[in-house]
Amino acid sequence: MYTFKVNNKKYESADSKINGSQILKIAGLQPETDYELLIKVNEKGFEPVELTEVIDLESPGIEGFTASPYEHIIIYVDDEPIEVEECIMTPTEILIAAGKKPEGYYLKQIVGHNEIGYKNDREHKIAIKNGLRFTTCKLEPATVS
DSSP: OEEEEETTEEEEESOSEEEHHHHHHHTTOOSGGGEEEEEEEETTEEEEEOTTOEEETTSTTOOOEEEEESSOEEEEETTEEEEEOOSEEOHHHHHHHTTOOTTTEEEEEEETTEEEEOSSOTTOOEEOOTTOEEEEEEOOOOOOO
């Protein structure tokens, strides 16, 4: 397996040679055409990666990638719209963006008629897309016996 980073989060590919589109798909950023992908070439610089451009993950100096949406993304937390610029966020980061203290809340993602709870996985990587819906839930205070 070949590892690479997108926005400082690690991902893996079975192939050493993958294109920009595949990198975004592996990171859960779809449709890929909504995101700009940049490769870090040194401490101070990035270069754009086209969706069809092939990158060899075995090449020396591959430090990682940065992806950002071409425009701001709107997500909803407790039915309130929140504009975000990140394309990968954790439940903790979403709570902070919504103005909630992560110590007192956890997040549930609403997908159709289903819910995904992040109570015990607060650092899970969520690919952010326009229109995602979340609800906040109060954490119960821990009891000491």
